[in-house]
Amino acid sequence: MFGLIEVNTPAFIWYAAFILMGILSTALSPSPNVSVLSLGFLVVAQLPLVFRCRSADISYESVLKFVSTVGCACALIGVLQFVGQFVVGADVVFFVDKHLPDNLTVAGYNSLIPLYWTSPVYKSNGVFFLEPAFFCQFLAIAVVAELRAGPRTIRLLILTAGLVCSYSGTGLTMLALFLPVYFLRHGHARLFFFAALVSAVLIFFGDALSLDAFTRRLSEFSDVDSSGWARFLSMFSVLQRVVFANDLTFFLGRGPGTVQEQFRLFSFNAFDPTWGKVIYEYGLVGSLVYFRFFYLAFCKGPKGLRFAVGYTYLFLGGYLLNPSILMQVAALVVWPGALAGETARAREETNERIPVYPAAAAMSPR
16 A cells, blocks of 8 residues: 555464354354454454564664654643642543543443542642553553653653553553563663662652552452452453363354453452453464464564553453553554564674674774
8 A cells, every 4th residue: 555554464364263253153153242243343343463564664673763752741640630639639630531421421331440449649640641640651652662662761650650640551561571671681771770779769758649549459369359459360260160171162262252241140249351351252272373373463563662562462451452541552462563674684694794803803992
């Protein structure tokens, strides 16, 4: 298309195979809740992942800087929103959430969440995000973008302040996995200084910042009635009780749109992350086909934001049919795949063409 995009042929073949598996799963589904519309939505929502960008007008480094800039802007808005509720009141800073007509809002999301039960203080949602958790997840991705593009201490401080004001832990789980590896590979002295500075601030001002709202959530992984257990662990029990109990559903799943069909019957809180939804609705065979498609489309992309975006998509929400997250996956990782690969190959070819003279190298000033 005008030399701008191309079809990732191997990914498209596996995408088509997954759609065929979806049709088979729909036809043989034993569930009365199977949805043909859900399958149709899947066909459309996942389609952008089969394309790659061919234009060299935008470098991947500029993409990283752009994400960092947007993240810092959102973080500043979130900090002002959180602090503003102590100055002008929650009704003013959370005006969109409190006073917007119901027909203009997206149902099914909890945009207003107090720090703890009966608390008059609300977690910041950055004004433009559906929930504080979405706000936290995006800022965590922006932190990774800034580390890959910079890093600049002032921007990291702004993003950290935004993360604290969100009082959510989903994005922090990604950073908890990413940061140790990054520090070991890129052990810049100022990064350790920045980490020590942030740690000291959190330790000395932990009570004033109500950081126990974070620390108390660590016990949620052992509480079946908590959101932490539901988000990260509940799907294992759901799959064992429903999908793995029958040979047909084990291989082909329960069909599109059925993942939440029995949630209200369980004695525990349940949640449907992307990886669990794929296995539940499309079974072992369908999930293997999908994850092969995802590997060819996503895992061949540049490394800059690949882990951050992939972890968010697969584990932090039910994003299989979420256009916002899928377009983020496409724009930040999938589409730049071919261009990033060509850039790397061009650099290698350039290095091979440049002759190296040991004598001259030894005489060059350091």
